[in-house]
Amino acid sequence: MARSFxxxxxxxxxxxxxxxxxxxxxxxxxxxIVVGGKPIVDFLATNMWLVRFVVAATLVLLTSVxxxxxxxxxxxxxxxxxxxxxxxxxxxxxxxxxxxxxxLKVLMKEDFSPTGSDRLVFTLAPVVVYMSAVMTLMVLxxxxxxxxxxxxxxxxxxxxxxxxxxxxxxxxxWSSFNKYSLLGGLRSAAQVISYEIPLTLSVVGLLLxxxxxxxxxxxxxxxxxxxxxxxxxxxxxxxxxxxxxxxEANRTPFDLTEADSxxxxxxxxxxxxxxxxxxxxxxxxxxxxxSGLIVTLFFGGWNAPFPWPxxxxxxxxLGSMGLGLLFAILLVxxxxxxxxxxxFYVASSAIKWWQAVILGFVLFNLLVIVAITGWAFIxxxxxxxxxxxxxxxxxxxxxxxxxxxxxxxxxIDQLMGFxxxxxxxxxxxxxxxxxxxxxxxxx
Amino acid sequence: MSSLPGIGIVKGMALTLRRFFxxxxxxxxxxxxxDVPHKFRGRLQLLYDEYGTLKCETCFQCAQACxxxxxxxGGVDTKGRYHIHWGAPETYGxxxxxxxxxxxxxxxxxxxxxxxxxxxxxxxxAILERFDFDPKRMLEILEATQAEYGHLPVAALKxxxxxxxxxYAMIYGTATYYRHLRFEPPAAEPLAAAAxxxxxxxxxxxxxxxxxSLAGSRPAARA
Numbered sequence: 001m002a003r004s005f006x007x008x009x010x011x012x013x014x015x016x017x018x019x020x021x022x023x024x025x026x027x028x029x030x031x032x033i034v035v036g037g038k039p040i041v042d043f044l045a046t047n048m049w050l051v052r053f054v055v056a057a058t059l060v061l062l063t064s065v066x067x068x069x070x071x072x073x074x075x076x077x078x079x080x081x082x083x084x085x086x087x088x089x090x091x092x093x094x095x096x097x098x099x100x101x102x103x104l105k106v107l108m109k110e111d112f113s114p115t116g117s118d119r120l121v122f123t124l125a126p127v128v129v130y131m132s133a134v135m136t137l138m139v140l141x142x143x144x145x146x147x148x149x150x151x152x153x154x155x156x157x158x159x160x161x162x163x164x165x166x167x168x169x170x171x172x173x174w175s176s177f178n179k180y181s182l183l184g185g186l187r188s189a190a191q192v193i194s195y196e197i198p199l200t201l202s203v204v205g206l207l208l209x210x211x212x213x214x215x216x217x218x219x220x221x222x223x224x225x226x227x228x229x230x231x232x233x234x235x236x237x238x239x240x241x242x243x244x245x246x247x248e249a250n251r252t253p254f255d256l257t258e259a260d261s262x263x264x265x266x267x268x269x270x271x272x273x274x275x276x277x278x279x280x281x282x283x284x285x286x287x288x289x290x291s292g293l294i295v296t297l298f299f300g301g302w303n304a305p306f307p308w309p310x311x312x313x314x315x316x317x318l319g320s321m322g323l324g325l326l327f328a329i330l331l332v333x334x335x336x337x338x339x340x341x342x343x344f345y346v347a348s349s350a351i352k353w354w355q356a357v358i359l360g361f362v363l364f365n366l367l368v369i370v371a372i373t374g375w376a377f378i379x380x381x382x383x384x385x386x387x388x389x390x391x392x393x394x395x396x397x398x399x400x401x402x403x404x405x406x407x408x409x410x411x412i413d414q415l416m417g418f419x420x421x422x423x424x425x426x427x428x429x430x431x432x433x434x435x436x437x438x439x440x441x442x443x
Numbered sequence: 444m445s446s447l448p449g450i451g452i453v454k455g456m457a458l459t460l461r462r463f464f465x466x467x468x469x470x471x472x473x474x475x476x477x478d479v480p481h482k483f484r485g486r487l488q489l490l491y492d493e494y495g496t497l498k499c500e501t502c503f504q505c506a507q508a509c510x511x512x513x514x515x516x517g518g519v520d521t522k523g524r525y526h527i528h529w530g531a532p533e534t535y536g537x538x539x540x541x542x543x544x545x546x547x548x549x550x551x552x553x554x555x556x557x558x559x560x561x562x563x564x565x566x567x568x569a570i571l572e573r574f575d576f577d578p579k580r581m582l583e584i585l586e587a588t589q590a591e592y593g594h595l596p597v598a599a600l601k602x603x604x605x606x607x608x609x610x611y612a613m614i615y616g617t618a619t620y621y622r623h624l625r626f627e628p629p630a631a632e633p634l635a636a637a638a639x640x641x642x643x644x645x646x647x648x649x650x651x652x653x654x655x656s657l658a659g660s661r662p663a664a665r666a
Contacts, residue, residue, distance in 0.1 A: 082459040086469040406459040407452065 009111035010123060011274055049149075056148035060137045065103070068284040072099040074394075075284075075401045082405040106277035114177055114270050121175035126271070126278035129168035133285040135161045140292045141216040143302050143385035154215040155207070158293060159200055162248060165286075166192045169257065169267050172279070176270035184266025187412065188257030192248060194416060198423035199244035202237045205434035206230055206297060219301025226305035231298040236430045238298040240423055245294060247419070249286040252404040258283075259409055291396035292389070299392055302385030337364045487514065503612045559597035566591045567599050571606050578609035581617050585624055594625045 008016065033040050044051050073088065073096055080087025088095025113122050136158050138148030151157050166189050173185015209230065210218055222228050231238045247254035258266045258279075268279050295301060321328070341360025344351050351359075376383040410418070470477055490498045499516075506514040570587045574580045584607070588599050595618055604611040618624045 078463070081467070082463050084462055084465060084468045086467050086471070089471070402456060402459060406455045 009273070011111055053149065056138055060134055060148060064134050064137060064285050065281060067288050068281040069099040069103065071284040071287055071397055071401075072102070072280075074397065075404065078398065078401045079405040082402070103277065103281075106280075107274050109273040111273040111275060112270075116177040117270065118175035118177070121171050122270075123275070125168050125172035125175060126275045126282070127168075128171060129165055130278045130282040130285070132161050132164035132168060133282040133289060135164075136289045137285070137292075139215055140289070140296060141219050141301060142292070142389050143382040146382055146386065147216055150214055150216045152212070152214050155203060155213040155218075155297075158215070159196070162289075163192075163196060165248075165282075168282075172271065173267040176267070178270050181267055181269045184257065184269065188250070188267055191254065191256060191412075191415060192250075194419040195244045195247035195254070195423075198240055198419060198427045199248055201424070201427035201431060202240035202244060203297060204427075205237045205431050206234050208431075208434055208438055209233055215296050215301075219296055219303065222300040223303050224307055226300060228303075229298060229300040234298065234430070234434065236426060237434075238294070240427045240430065241297065242294060244419075244423060245290040246400065246403070247415070249290045249400075250283060251287065251400050253407040253410050254415060255404075255409060256412055256415060287397055287400050288393060291393040291400065294396050295389060295392040302389040304384065304388050333364065336367075337361050340364055340367075503610075503616070507610075507613070559601075562592065562596050562598045562602075564598075564602055567602055568606070571603065576607050578607040578613075581607070581609060581614060582621070585614070585618055585621075589624055594628050597626075 005013065005016070076098065077087045077095070088098040091097040091101050113119055139151055139154045139157055141147040141150070169188045169192070170185050173182045173188075176182070206218075207213060210221055212218060212221070218230075222230060246252075250257045256266075258268055268276055271279060337357065337360045339360075340363045341356040344359050345353055345356035373383075373387075377387060378384070492498050503516070506516055567588060570584060570591060574584050574587070581603075584603060585595060588603070589595055592599060600614050600618065601611060603609070604614055618626070
């Protein structure tokens with residue numbers, strides 16, 4: 001036992017220490033609530049922010065990795081389709097589990113740190129990068145009343161935490177004990193800091209219009225028809241924000257920080273195993289964060305593009321059906337499965353009866369999922385809001401992937417020149433025009 | 444329009460989006476195996492007979508049948524007179540390069556580029572124009588050429604090949620197939636006939652002498 005523990009990598013040691021501790025703590029908490037009873041529940045009820053924070057942090061951490069998996073798969077598949085290839089199609093249906101398998105592979109790789117490196121900083125750097133990506137997710141309002149925290153300085157918080165990425169990259173470059181890593185780190189720091197300025201300036205006009213920095217309030221402001229979206233009042237700002245956010249998330253055509261085809265991975269040269277995996281995941285979480293931010297700021301957040309008459313509240317009183325409900329639960333699934341299987345069996349003699357039944361079962365499940373989702377969509381506005389938000393966000397994720405499949409990488413001098421000579425003046429122009437328009441309108 | 448900034452990006456994005464919906468080029472190999480092209484004949488190989496010599500006798504049938512014209516080959520004709528080849532001359536020359544042949548362990552032919560006399564091509568070009576440079580009327584062309592020049596000079600055959608586009612070996616094959624077409628100047632033929640005549644008369648005189656020397660031992664049945 002001790003020996004196999006000694007064989008683990010540092011990350012594994014931490015993981016295998018933290019998980020039992022967390023398990024014990026969670027069990028203790030449950031026991032405490034059960035035994036202590038009312039005082040603890042009262043305390044939690046009066047301090048809902050604490051519960052909210054813990055739940056939000058857990059959910060964000062839990063969903064960030066599947067999000068990254070999904071976006072990685074999407075990127076592989078979409079770029080492949082754009083290249084007239086098929087792309088991943090071996091693991092899982094249509095290869096959808098390939099990114100998960102990649103994640104497992106990365107976990108099993110040797111966790112190597114070079115001689116002479118600053119071990120502590122070297123280990124912390126991916127954590128900082130990943131956390132800076134994940135922490136911005138905390139303030140994104142994904143649905144009405146569903147958000148980690150509603151800061152009145154939410155947007156400022158996003159930029160501040162997003163800026164932490166630079167620190168992580170510099171830490172990685174510095175601690176690697178490798179001049180190329182250091183150069184890569186400095187290069188990415190120069191890029192990210194340069195684009196931070198137009199990124200921040202491009203939303204100042206928006207802030208003048210909205211009068212608030214709270215992301216939730218910004219989303220609420222854009223309710224109603226899609227003409228209320230800020231993109232129609234701030235088209236230049238939205239464009240600059242989109243471009244600068246692309247650079248901020250280190251995406252093509254601004255992916256010089258780890259231009260995989262021309263340099264040795266930049267700041268991540270010396271990284272391997274799960275530490276590299278964290279950089280990798282952070283990039284894709286960042287893509288989602290940036291997409292969500294664009295949607296929240298300029299494309300109405302979780303609002304539908306038109307006033308949707310929800311909630312429709314389907315009042316199905318299941319209790320009134322009595323014994324009939326039991327029969328329905330018992331009889332409807334098999335009958336529906338057989339009914340869905342029958343056409344396959346009849347239509348093609350190549351399909352055996354059990355294959356037809358499996359097909360029917362899958363179809364039945366799909367139908368049920370669609371029915372339940374549709375029911376939830378029209379019944380609860382937070383489900384509808386979540387779906388709208390995710391839908392819009394993934395449209396932008398698709399655009400990011402699409403751009404990666406199309407655009408070539410820019411040169412470093414073009415990158416810097418574009419930021420300072422074009423984006424910065426354009427964002428200042430946007431700010432002045434917005435301010436002037438506001439003054440004129442208010443007079 | 445093309446000077447509009449960003450229009451190139453829009454065009455590129457539109458292109459990739461179109462590609463996104465197009466049918467894909469990938470073949471999932473182990474499961475799906477595409478049919479071999481119907482003109483595929485496998486690997487080209489020269490066979491050896493039981494004595495270890497090449498079975499190939501440079502008949503050009505393979506080169507003639509080759510659907511994609513990938514075979515080029517050369518050799519000396521069966522009478523050992525002319526060097527004939529199939530395929531582009533420069534390729535052929537490269538293959539026949541001496542050191543290449545030595546490296547491959549094959550004999551280096553002496554007559555790789557046998558000299559042939561030049562002709563005055565104007566008459567031949569006129570003939571070819573009359574027959575519209577049509578390789579399908581090769582026999583008529585060759586007959587007309589022979590009527591013009593008296594025989595078929597190698598230079599004429601080469602020119603016909605060049606102008607009609609037919610392989611030299613095909614023309615050579617056509618020319619050797621018909622008995623009335625000749626490669627030698629007609630003046631040589633009466634000489635040959637005369638030589639044959641003198642040989643026959645010498646034979647008869649020799650036999651007559653023999654008969655005379657053996658007179659008596661043999662009945663004069665031959666007379």
